[in-house]
Amino acid sequence: MIVVLKPNISKKDEQAVLDEIKKLGYEPHVMRGVERTVVGAIGDERTHHTLETLTAWPQVESVMPVQKRYKLVSREAHRATSTIRVNKDVVIGGKEFVVMAGPCSVESETQLMTTAVAVKAAGAKVLRGGAFKPRTSPYEFQGLGEKGLKLLAKARQETGLAIITELLSQDHAEMIAEYTDIIQIGTRNAQNFQLLIAAAKTGKPVLLKRGLSMKIEEWLLAGEYILANDNPNLLFCERGIRTFETYTRNTLDLSTIPIIKKESHCPIVVDPSQGAGRADLVMTMCKGAAAMGADSLLIEVHPNPAEAWSDGAQQVTLEMFSQLMKDLRPFIAAAGRD
Ligand code: PEP
Ligand code: MN
Numbered sequence: 001m002i003v004v005l006k007p008n009i010s011k012k013d014e015q016a017v018l019d020e021i022k023k024l025g026y027e028p029h030v031m032r033g034v035e036r037t038v039v040g041a042i043g044d045e046r047t048h049h050t051l052e053t054l055t056a057w058p059q060v061e062s063v064m065p066v067q068k069r070y071k072l073v074s075r076e077a078h079r080a081t082s083t084i085r086v087n088k089d090v091v092i093g094g095k096e097f098v099v100m101a102g103p104c105s106v107e108s109e110t111q112l113m114t115t116a117v118a119v120k121a122a123g124a125k126v127l128r129g130g131a132f133k134p135r136t137s138p139y140e141f142q143g144l145g146e147k148g149l150k151l152l153a154k155a156r157q158e159t160g161l162a163i164i165t166e167l168l169s170q171d172h173a174e175m176i177a178e179y180t181d182i183i184q185i186g187t188r189n190a191q192n193f194q195l196l197i198a199a200a201k202t203g204k205p206v207l208l209k210r211g212l213s214m215k216i217e218e219w220l221l222a223g224e225y226i227l228a229n230d231n232p233n234l235l236f237c238e239r240g241i242r243t244f245e246t247y248t249r250n251t252l253d254l255s256t257i258p259i260i261k262k263e264s265h266c267p268i269v270v271d272p273s274q275g276a277g278r279a280d281l282v283m284t285m286c287k288g289a290a291a292m293g294a295d296s297l298l299i300e301v302h303p304n305p306a307e308a309w310s311d312g313a314q315q316v317t318l319e320m321f322s323q324l325m326k327d328l329r330p331f332i333a334a335a336g337r338d
Pocket of ligand 2: 104105274300
């Protein structure tokens with residue numbers, strides 16, 4: 001940490017700061033400038049007590065950390081991008097660009113099977129579908145629950161697609177893990193740390209959506225909970241953040257693609273459906289995300305979006321999805337992926 005002292009303090013006040021730094025386990029190195037004295041406190045900031053409390057001392061101007069607060073998710077911990085094996089055929093983070101697609105919510109066998117067959121034919125490798133839905137209003141459709149999970153399992157058996165579905169409650173961790181190949185942690189639960197730990201402990205790959213108003217550092221630290229609980233299979237998912245803009249449902253922050261790539265070895269997935277909240281924008285945002293180096297996309301697809309039980313405005317039709325997969329190819333190739 002760097003501790004900047006106020007100008008013109010007494011030797012005694014300076015010594016008191018140095019003593020405190022030593023007491024907290026750091027080695028102080030004093031650098032004297034013309035006007036200011038700066039102390040470099042050498043020590044592992046993640047394992048020692050923070051020196052930020054020194055900010056409250058009258059002789060201290062400011063305290064700045066130099067180390068990052070996350071460790072296991074960082075690029076420094078693992079130079080190469082991690083590859084996350086979803087099942088025997090699907091790996092995310094490798095050469096292959098993986099598309100995950102399916103309805104916002106599992107509604108019925110016909111709706112899910114029709115979608116599963118169509119997205120598979122178009123080239124998707126993972127079927128999405130919420131069985132437990134985090135809805136803003138308690139009066140909105142909450143999902144089919146375990147019945148929905150059983151339909152997802154059936155779709156996996158019939159199509160060979162891997163499954164991704166959301167975990168809403170710690171109580172359901174084992175049940176969800178039994179049915180799914182990837183556990184989705186939704187935006188509203190991105191900092192529900194007990195839920196993150198429960199998801200990590202299942203050992204399944206975890207897709208961590210960015211919280212509605214989450215800073216990138218907070219998102220990385222939430223991801224750290226997964227790795228710190230012995231599960232290396234983490235996918236970050238950018239799905240848009242809350243801003244002042246109302247033209248779109250959220251503001252899809254594509255700058256997180258290069259940022260996550262720079263800061264972390266974990267793959268980055270982009271969800272343009274929650275991100276834009278509008279079906280007419282999904283295709284363009286997918287192209288941008290693919291060209292910018294995202295490892296995967298998570299797209300909402302519905303056979304009849306007008307009658308969807310959730311998120312109707314942002315789900316693309318089966319035909320739109322099939323066209324999107326074709327139009328996406330040059331952008332995937334431009335990013336050097338298959
Ligand atoms: C979803 O994927 O349908 C969903 C609810 O996502 P988010 O948590 O990003 O809102
Ligand atoms: Mn949705």
